[in-house]
Amino acid sequence: MSDSMQTLEQHTKSDYKYGFTSNIETDKLPKGLSEDVVRAISAKKNEPEWLTEWRLKAYRQFLEMTEPKWPNVDYPPVDLQDIIYYAAPKKKKKLDSLDEVDPELLDTFNKLGIPLEEQKMLAGVAVDAVIDSVSVKTTYKEKLAELGIIFCSFSEAVQEHPELVKKYIGSVVPANDNYFAALNSAVFSDGSFVYLPKGVKCPMELSTYFRINERDTGQFERTLIVAEEGSQVSYLEGCTAPMRDENQLHAAVVELVAMDDATIKYSTVQNWYPGDKDGKGGIYNFVTKRGLCKGVNSKITWTQVETGSAVTWKYPSCVLLGDNSVGEFYSVAVTNNRQQADTGTKMTHLGKNTRSTIISKGISAGYSHNSYRGLVKIGKKAENAHNFSVCDSLLMGDKCGAHTFPYLEVQNNTAKVEHEATTSKIGEDQLFYLMQRGLSEENAVNTIVNGFAKEVFNELPMEFAVEAQKLLAISLEGSVG
Amino acid sequence: MLTVKDLKVAVEDKTILNGINLEVKPGEVHAIMGPNGSGKSTFANVIAGREDYEVESGSVLYKGEDLLEMEVDERALAGIFMAFQYPVEIPGVSTSNFLKSIVNANREARGLEEMNAMQMLKYIREKIELVGMDEKFLRRSLNEGFSGGEKKRSEMLQMALLEPSLAILDETDSGLDIDALRIVSEAVNKLRTQDRSFIIVTHYQRLLNYIEPDFVHVLYKGRIVKSGDKSLALELEDKGYDWIKEEVDAVAV
Ligand SMILES: Nc1ncnc2c1ncn2[C@@H]1O[C@H](COP(=O)(O)OP(=O)(O)OP(=O)(O)O)[C@@H](O)[C@H]1O
Ligand SMILES: [Mg+2]
Numbered sequence: 016m017s018d019s020m021q022t023l024e025q026h027t028k029s030d031y032k033y034g035f036t037s038n039i040e041t042d043k044l045p046k047g048l049s050e051d052v053v054r055a056i057s058a059k060k061n062e063p064e065w066l067t068e069w070r071l072k073a074y075r076q077f078l079e080m081t082e083p084k085w086p087n088v089d090y091p092p093v094d095l096q097d098i099i100y101y102a103a104p105k106k107k108k109k110l111d112s113l114d115e116v117d118p119e120l121l122d123t124f125n126k127l128g129i130p131l132e133e134q135k136m137l138a139g140v141a142v143d144a145v146i147d148s149v150s151v152k153t154t155y156k157e158k159l160a161e162l163g164i165i166f167c168s169f170s171e172a173v174q175e176h177p178e179l180v181k182k183y184i185g186s187v188v189p190a191n192d193n194y195f196a197a198l199n200s201a202v203f204s205d206g207s208f209v210y211l212p213k214g215v216k217c218p219m220e221l222s223t224y225f226r227i228n229e230r231d232t233g234q235f236e237r238t239l240i241v242a243e244e245g246s247q248v249s250y251l252e253g254c255t256a257p258m259r260d261e262n263q264l265h266a267a268v269v270e271l272v273a274m275d276d277a278t279i280k281y282s283t284v285q286n287w288y289p290g291d292k293d294g295k296g297g298i299y300n301f302v303t304k305r306g307l308c309k310g311v312n313s314k315i316t317w318t319q320v321e322t323g324s325a326v327t328w329k330y331p332s333c334v335l336l337g338d339n340s341v342g343e344f345y346s347v348a349v350t351n352n353r354q355q356a357d358t359g360t361k362m363t364h365l366g367k368n369t370r371s372t373i374i375s376k377g378i379s380a381g382y383s384h385n386s387y388r389g390l391v392k393i394g395k396k397a398e399n400a401h402n403f404s405v406c407d408s409l410l411m412g413d414k415c416g417a418h419t420f421p422y423l424e425v426q427n428n429t430a431k432v433e434h435e436a437t438t439s440k441i442g443e444d445q446l447f448y449l450m451q452r453g454l455s456e457e458n459a460v461n462t463i464v465n466g467f468a469k470e471v472f473n474e475l476p477m478e479f480a481v482e483a484q485k486l487l488a489i490s491l492e493g494s495v496g
Numbered sequence: 497m498l499t500v501k502d503l504k505v506a507v508e509d510k511t512i513l514n515g516i517n518l519e520v521k522p523g524e525v526h527a528i529m530g531p532n533g534s535g536k537s538t539f540a541n542v543i544a545g546r547e548d549y550e551v552e553s554g555s556v557l558y559k560g561e562d563l564l565e566m567e568v569d570e571r572a573l574a575g576i577f578m579a580f581q582y583p584v585e586i587p588g589v590s591t592s593n594f595l596k597s598i599v600n601a602n603r604e605a606r607g608l609e610e611m612n613a614m615q616m617l618k619y620i621r622e623k624i625e626l627v628g629m630d631e632k633f634l635r636r637s638l639n640e641g642f643s644g645g646e647k648k649r650s651e652m653l654q655m656a657l658l659e660p661s662l663a664i665l666d667e668t669d670s671g672l673d674i675d676a677l678r679i680v681s682e683a684v685n686k687l688r689t690q691d692r693s694f695i696i697v698t699h700y701q702r703l704l705n706y707i708e709p710d711f712v713h714v715l716y717k718g719r720i721v722k723s724g725d726k727s728l729a730l731e732l733e734d735k736g737y738d739w740i741k742e743e744v745d746a747v748a749v
Contacts, residue, residue: 442584443547443548444584445584445586447544447546447547447568448580448583448584448586449586450545450567450568450569450572451544451545451568451569451571451572451577451578451580452572452577452594452598452601452654452658453569453572453573453598453601453602453605453658454569454597454598454601455569456567456569458597458601459569462586462589462594462597463586463589465588465589466586466587466588466589466637466638467587467588468588469588469589470588
C-alpha cells in the first residue's frame with residue numbers, strides 16, 4: 016500500500032479523533048466577513064486595485080443573494096461570521112528549494128503522502144501544493160516555462176500575469192453566478208492558474224493537492240485554466256483533509272476556457288473529511304465548476320471521483336459555444352454513513368454540431384443520500400446537437416437513497432438526446448458468487464463496485480485510477496455485512 | 497472428505513432438506529439426481545455456505561472440520577468449489593482480472609507465492625485449452641452476455657484454475673451442446689485424482705457415460721431416497737422417477 020493510501024486509511028479510522036493539525040504559525044485575520052475583511056484579504060495579497068474592486072463588487076452582490084435551497088441536501092446553516100477568511104503559513108522569505116520549507120509543513124506533506132521532488136520527478140507530475148490559503152511550493156515551473164506554459168498559484172498569477180487574470184477571471188463563472196460563487200469571488204484565498212499558449216501540448220499531467228489545514232478556516236480556492244488555440248492539457252485535482260469536529264465550508268470556483276481545437280481534461284479525486292458515522296463534522300463542499308468551449312472543435316472533459324465531504328453540491332458544467340465542440344462529464348459519487356451528495360452537470364449546447372456525453376455512477380451506502388442532477392440544454396442555434404446520458408445508481412443496503420433529477424430543455428428540433436438510467440442493489444447473488452471463489456466480503460464488494468464504476472475510471476489517468484479505486488474501497492469500508 | 501449427517505435445512509420456515517446423510521471420501525465421484533425442486537441446488541448451496549438457508553439440525557464435517565461454522569470465502573479457500581447452475585453476471589469486472597485475483601487468493605491461502613503476470617498468463621492459457629474456451633472471453637466482463645454454454649465453460653475454467661479438493665457441479669451439463677458436454681466431461685476426468693472429490697448434480701444419465709460416478713443418489717423431497725452405483729442412473733433414464741416417488745410416498749402414508 017502506498018503511503019498516501021495509508022494516510023487516507025488513517026483518516027477513516029474513528030479512533031483517529033482529531034486528525035493531524037500542523038502547528039505552523041499562521042498569519043490570519045480574525046473571524047468574520049465584511050467589506051473590511053475583503054479589503055484586508057486583497058491588501059494582504061498585495062493585489063492591484065482593479066481586483067480589490069472586483070472582489071468588493073462581488074461582495075456587494077453576494078449580500079443581495081440567498082443560499083440556494085433547491086439541492087436535495089439538508090444541513091444546519093453555516094455561520095459565515097464564524098469563519099476565518101484569511102490564513103497563510105508564515106513565510107520567512109521567498110523559497111528557492113525544499114530545504115527552506117518549514118520542516119513541520121514538510122512533515123504534513125509526508126503524512127499526506129504527497130510526492131515531493133524525487134517522487135514528483137519519477138512520477139512525472141508537477142505539483143502545486145496548496146496548504147490553507149497560500150501556495151507554498153511550485154515545482155517544474157521552469158520546465159513548463161520553457162514551453163511557455165504558466166502553472167502557478169492564483170496569487171502569483173495576479174502579480175505576474177495580471178493582464179491574463181483580468182481578461183479571464185469571472186468570464187466563465189460570473190461573480191454573481193450563484194451565492195457560493197459570489198462568496199468565493201469576494202474572499203477567494205488562492206488556487207491554481209494554468210495558461211497554455213497556442214499549439215502547446217502540455218507534456219505532463221498538472222496536479223494540485225489541496226488540503227484544509229487551519230482549524231475553522233473556510234477554503235475558497237479559485238482555479239483558472241486557459242487553453243489557447245490547438246493546445247492540450249490534463250489537470251488533476253486531488254483532495255485529502257484531516258479529521259475535524261467542526262463543519263467546514265469549502266466553496267471553490269473553477270473556470271476553464273478552451274479556444275479553437277483546444278482540449279482540457281480536468282480530473283478530480285475528492286476526499287474531504289466526510290464526518291463520522293453519525294454525521295458529526297465533515298466538510299461542506301459547495302463548488303462551482305464550469306468550462307467554456309469557446310472555440311470550434313474545442314473539448315472539455317470533467318472526470319470526478321467524489322468520495323468525501325459531509326455535504327456535496329457540485330455540477331461541473333460545459334458551455335458548448337464553438338461549433339463542433341465537445342463536452343464530457345464522467346462521475347463516480349460515493350456516499351456512506353450520513354453523507355449527502357447532490358451532484359451532476361449542465362451541458363449547454365449553443366454552437367452547431369456540438370456533442371456532449373454524461374456518464375454518472377452513484378453509489379450509496381449506510382444512511383446516505385446520493386442525487387444526480389443534470390441539465391441538458393439545447394439552444395435555438397445549436398443545429399444537430401447530440402447528447403448521450405447514462406446515469407446509474409447502485410444501492411448498498413436499504414437505508415440509503417438514490418435520486419435522479421434529469422432536466423432537458425430543447426429549443427432546436429434537430430437535436431438528438433438519449434438518456435438511460437438504472438438503479439440496482441448490490442446483489443447477494445454477486446457477492447455469494449465472488450466469495451465462493453475465495454474473495455473476502457470486502458474484496459467482493461470492491462470488485463462489484465469497481466466494475467460498476469469502470470467506465471469512469473477508464474477516463475482517469477492511470478495512477479489516479481488506481482488511487483481512486485482504493486479510495487472507493489476505503490469509503491465503503493464496513494458498509495456491507 | 498465430506499460427512500453430512502441428518503442435515504435439515506429450511507428457507508423462510510419451509511423445510512427443504514429433510515435429513516440428508518452423505519459420505520464422500522477422497523477421490524470419489526458422487527452423482528445426485530432427482531426431480532425438479534427436490535433440493536439439489538439447495539444442498540449444493542448449503543455446502544458452499546449460502547446465507548439464505550437456515551440449518552435446522554444435523555452436521556457437516558469437511559476434512560474433519562465443522563463446515564457449518566465457516567464463512568463462504570473460508571470454505572472456498574479450504575478447497576470447496578461450486579460450479580453454479582446459473583452463474584451470475586458481474587458487469588465491468590474483466591474476466592482475466594477476476595481469474596488472476598481468485599487464483600492468487602487461493603494460492604495465498606495455500607501458502608503459495610503469488611503468480612506474476614507472465615506465469616499467470618501461461619497458467620490461464622493452459623487451463624483454457626483444457627476446457628476448450630476461446631481466449632477472447634478473458635477480455636470480456638465476467639459472465640456478461642455469455643451464452644448459457646459459455647457460462648458453464650467459464651465455471652469449468654475456474655474449477656480447473658483453482659484445483660479444489662471438493663467440487664460440486666450443479667447441472668453443469670444443462671445447456672451444453674454435445675461437443676461441449678464431451679469437452680467439459682473430459683476436463684473433469686483429467687482433474688480426477690486420488691484426493692479430489694466431486695459431487696455432480698445432473699438430470700441426465702448421458703453425462704454419467706462420460707464421467708463415471710462411484711455412487712448415484714436420488715434426492716426427493718429433501719431426502720436421499722435411493723443410492724446405488726451407475727446402473728441406478730440407467731434405471732432412472734429408463735423408468736423415470738415415478739417408481740421411486742411411489743415407493744417413498746407409499747412409505748410416508
Ligand atoms: N431462496 C428460496 N426461497 C424460497 N424457496 C426456495 C429458495 N431456494 C429454494 N427454494 C425452494 O426449495 C425447493 C428446492 O429447490 P432447489 O433449487 O434446491 O431444487 P433443485 O432440486 O435444484 O431443482 P432443479 O432440478 O429444478 O434445479 C424448491 O421448491 C424451491 O422453490
Ligand atoms: Mg437446481
